[in-house]
Amino acid sequence: MNFFLETLRAIGLTVYFTLESFVLLFIPVRKKNVTGEIVLITGAGSGIGRLMALKFARLGATLVLWDINVEGNKETARLARKNGAVRVHNYSCxxxxxxxxxxxxxxxxxxxxxxxxxINNAGIVTGKKFLDSPDAMIQKSMEVNTMAHFWTVKAFLPAMVASNHGHVVTIASAAGLVGVTGLADYCASKFAAVGFAESLGLEIVALRKTGIKSTIVCPFFINTGMFDGCQTKWPRLLPILDADYAAERIVSGILRNQVYVYMPRSVAILVALKSLIPTKVGLVLGDYIGYFHFMETFTGRGKKIEDNKSQ
Ligand SMILES: NC(=O)c1ccc[n+]([C@@H]2O[C@H](COP(=O)([O-])OP(=O)(O)OC[C@H]3O[C@@H](n4cnc5c(N)ncnc54)[C@H](O)[C@@H]3O)[C@@H](O)[C@H]2O)c1
Structure with missing residues (x-):
């Protein structure tokens, strides 16, 4: 193909797909049926993992629940059965x-x-300034939040490729798109998870395996307990998300084969602005939205556990 024809083709397709995505803003995409699909959720023993499991239970999926927290995982399995799941398998991993x-x-x-x-969902957070973060926690954050995704994908993607059917979901974070003070190791691990998932998605496209989908989820804070104590300066612009609402949006994104799920939607604007505005303007706006102070009041679950012990 010559330069002229290739350029014309690229312009034509750009206009076509831009119009298509505009039209799709008004016509809801049909949700796929997941009855009988085998859905594996890592970190299913609490928080978003558990809530997603319950939603997939109601949709008739077969559930495979992984967690290091055996009791939490058993409780998710019990609740999933109560919510209609017929096949639930929990594993300590x-x-x-x-x-x-x-x-x-x-x-x-x-x-x-x-x-x-x-669904690669298991995650941990250190929640300290980088120089105060223990080496072991930094390393563990990379192992759980990023490297675990390599191993699960290596284990399960080949069967999806063979059948040209499947879906890889990455529960990353808004902290995987923009750096945050007090979350250096967490951001590093989530940026890596986003980079891995994006590249993997492109490899799948290049293989022409159109039956395999990828969804990358980037939420702001969710009230599961993981980020207890964290505050938002302007809750209307950047609200702390309700866990059930977040799980519903994630499952809905998966059922619609959405490639990116940004929550709240303002996260997408922050990401776009980051690459467009001058750095000093970015710092001013970052200060305005309280960017440097999100983590100052972080306690995580540790504080609650300490409080319960002292009562
Ligand atoms: N809560 C938030 O504000 C928030 C915001 C953005 C992204 N996320 C991401 O969403 C995901 C779920 O978070 P959550 O809020 O439900 O947290 P959570 O702490 O309630 O759940 C995480 C689960 O992962 C499990 N886990 C931890 N280490 C593991 C390991 N090595 N192997 C197996 N399981 C392990 C935990 O036992 C726990 O059940 C995480 O990846 C988190 O980084 C959370």
């Missing part, structure tokens, strides 16, 4: 351990079958 991921994945393939929707 430390996703930060490569060999354990491969071993439990083999067990899942034998006992349940090939996973068709993989």
């Amino acid at each position: 430390d996703c930060s351990k490569r060999q354990e991921v491969y071993q439990v994945a083999d067990q899942v393939k034998k006992e349940v079958g090939d996973v068709s929707i993989l």
Whole structure:
């Protein structure tokens, strides 16, 4: 193809797909049916993982629940059955351990079958300024929030490729798109998770495996307990999200094969602005939205546990 024809084709397709996405703003995309799909959720023992499991239970999916927290995971399984799930399988798996991921994945393939929707959700946070962050926590954050995704994808993507059917979901964070004071290691791990998921999605497109979808989820704070104590300066612009609302938006995004789920939508504006405005303007606006102070009041779950102990 010559330069003229290729340029014309690129312009034509750009106009077509821009118009298409504009029209789709007004016509809701049909949700896919997940009855009988095997949905694996890592970090299913609490928070968003548990809430997503309950929503997939109501949709008739077969659930495979992984967590390091055995009791929390059992409770999710019990609630999932109560919510209509017929097939629920819970496994103890430390996703930060490569060999354990491969071993439990083999067990899942034998006992349940090939996973068709993989949701990499398990996550941890240190919540300290970088120089105060213990080395072990920095390393663990990378292992749980990023590297675990490599091992689960290696374990489950081949079957999706073979059948040209599947979905890889990455629960990242708005902190995987913009840096945040007090979250250096967490941001590094979430940026890496976003980079991995984007690249993987492109590899799948290049393979022409149109039946395999990718969804990357980037939420601001959610009231699950993980970021307890954190505050937002302008709740209307950047609200702390309700956990059930967040889980509903994520599941809806998966069912609609949405590639990016930004929550709230203002996150998308922040990301676009970051690349467009001068750095000093960025600092002024960052200060205006309280960017440098989000983590100052962070306690995480640790504070609640300490409070309960002292009562
Ligand atoms: N809560 C928020 O404000 C928020 C915002 C943006 C993104 N996220 C992301 O959403 C995901 C879910 O967060 P959440 O708020 O539900 O937190 P959560 O702490 O309630 O749930 C995380 C789960 O992951 C499990 N887990 C931790 N380490 C593990 C390991 N090594 N192997 C297996 N399981 C492990 C935990 O036991 C827990 O059940 C995380 O990836 C988090 O980074 C959360």
